[in-house]
Every structure is written in C-alpha cells, then in structure tokens.
Amino acid sequence: MKVLYRSVRVLGSLPVGIFLLASLFVLSFWGILFDAQMGVDLGTERFFNSWIFFAAGIFPLPALKTWAVLFGVNITCSLLFRMPHTSKKWGVLLSHIALLVLIxxxxxxxxxxxxxxxxxxxxxxxxxxEERADGFQILAVDSNGCSIISLSHGDTLRVAYNQPQNIGAYRLYFEESLWLSAEKGIARLHVKRDPFGFVPYLFSVLLIVGLLGTLLPLWRNRRL
Structure with a gap:
C-alpha cells in the first residue's frame, strides 16, 4: 500500500509535470514544423490525432493523445495528494481543474x-x-455562395463566403462553386458538427478565474 501511495505521489509531483509540459512543447513544435513541410492534414493525423508515431519511420514515440493522458494523470494525482485543499488555494485548484476539463x-x-x-x-x-432528419436542399448556386432550404424546418438560408449557416447540429461553410457549364454549377460545402465545441471557451473562463483567484491575493499581500 505504501508503494502504491508513493507511486501516485510521484506521478503527481512537480518535476513529472514539468517534464510532461516540456514534452508537449517539443511535440507541438515538431508537429508545426512537419505541418509546414508536409501539410496540415498529415501533420495533424500523425502528431496530434494519434497515440504513437514513428520517428524516421522506425522509432515509436508517444503522440499527443498519450502525452495528454499522462498529463491528465499527473494533474489528477497532484490535485488529490500534493495540493492543499484550502479556501486560500481555490484559484490554483480551479486552474488545474480547467486543464482536466480541456483534456x-x-x-x-x-x-x-x-x-x-x-x-x-x-x-x-x-x-x-437520417435519425434527426437534418439535411437541406440546394435551391441555387452562384460564384459567391448558394441558397438552401432546411429539410426539417423549411427555412431558406444563404451560405456564402464568411457567412456560414446552421442546419440542426451541423454548421455549413461555403468553399467554392464548380461550373459544369455557364448555367449549371456545383456548390462545395464543408460540414462540421462538434458537440463539445464549447470546451475551449469553458476552459478559458475557468483558467482566467483560477489565475485571478491565485494572483489577486498575492498582489494584495504585496501591497500590505
């Protein structure tokens, strides 16, 4: 039992957290350089949307998902066993909870x-x-966008450059129009659905409040 307790404390220690942060920084920098050379899609899939990647095609190394899990374990162990659970430290606790929310x-x-x-x-x-009957019909296509009608609500919408629209839980972005003839064009739309798109905003709010709760008492003490 003592061995387990010590192991958990080590996992939540500050040196381990600093090592994981440094590793995430190196991985991010490496991934950005790879994106610039090989393209964003390939770089994202290799470094940021996988568990491992192979350096030089031979050596397996942990990718972002692996480092994120380890960092989450470090933060959880730190919250449970290293940080004091007092009202004066609520800002520090909230900042770490914000990181867990993001992960x-x-x-x-x-x-x-x-x-x-x-x-x-x-x-x-x-x-x-098909289950929620989310969909649309294209009414007209031009060089700057297209007009559509929602199949579920019957609303007529205009999707154009810098003018995305929502159909149910989906968001539509106009990319381009491809013309087969002078009168017949094909609209190319990018469709996204992200139920957890609010998470970065929630993380930002929690982190800012946590940092304020940490720094304001220090500033007051210095004034006194």
Whole structure:
C-alpha cells in the first residue's frame, strides 16, 4: 500500500509535470514544423490525432493523445495528494481543474466530432443525419455562395463566403462553386458538427478565474 501511495505521489509531483509540459512543447513544435513541410492534414493525423508515431519511420514515440493522458494523470494525482485543499488555494485548484476539463473535453470531441465535404447542384438534396432528419436542399448556386432550404424546418438560408449557416447540429461553410457549364454549377460545402465545441471557451473562463483567484491575493499581500 505504501508503494502504491508513493507511486501516485510521484506521478503527481512537480518535476513529472514539468517534464510532461516540456514534452508537449517539443511535440507541438515538431508537429508545426512537419505541418509546414508536409501539410496540415498529415501533420495533424500523425502528431496530434494519434497515440504513437514513428520517428524516421522506425522509432515509436508517444503522440499527443498519450502525452495528454499522462498529463491528465499527473494533474489528477497532484490535485488529490500534493495540493492543499484550502479556501486560500481555490484559484490554483480551479486552474488545474480547467486543464482536466480541456483534456477530457478534447478526448470527447475527438470521438464525436464530424467533418466532411458535401457537393451538390441546384435541386440536390443532402441528408446530414437520417435519425434527426437534418439535411437541406440546394435551391441555387452562384460564384459567391448558394441558397438552401432546411429539410426539417423549411427555412431558406444563404451560405456564402464568411457567412456560414446552421442546419440542426451541423454548421455549413461555403468553399467554392464548380461550373459544369455557364448555367449549371456545383456548390462545395464543408460540414462540421462538434458537440463539445464549447470546451475551449469553458476552459478559458475557468483558467482566467483560477489565475485571478491565485494572483489577486498575492498582489494584495504585496501591497500590505
């Protein structure tokens, strides 16, 4: 039992947390350089949306998901066994809880997020979700966007550059129009659904409040 307790305390120690943060920084920097050379999609899939990747095609190294789990374990153990649970330290506790919210929310988002491309010409019906009857019909296509009608509500919407629209839980972005002839064009739309898209905003609010709760008492003590 003592061995287990000591192991948990080690996992939640500050040196382990600093090592994990440094590793995340190195991985992020490496991934950004790879994105610049090989493209964002390939870099994201290799470094940030996987558990391991192979350096030089040979050596397996932990990717972002692995480091995120380890960092989450470090924060949890730190909250349970290292940090004092007092009212004076609520800001520090809230800041660490914000990090856990970000990690957990990111994993949940990676399992539920949808992103795909929809193509259609005037008159085409595109079903996004058969169970919820989310979908739309394209009414007209031009060089700057397209007009659509929601299949579930009957609302007429205009999707254009810098003018996305929502259909149920999905958000539509106009990318381009492809013309087969002078009168017949195909609209290319990017469709996204992210039920946990609020997580970064929640994390930001919790982190800011936690930092204020940590720094304001220190500032008051210095003035006194």
């Amino acid at each position: 957990a929310g990111s994993f949940a988002a990676s399992c539920t997020r949808e992103s795909f491309t929809a193509l259609g010409f005037a008159g085409s019906r595109i079903v996004l979700n």
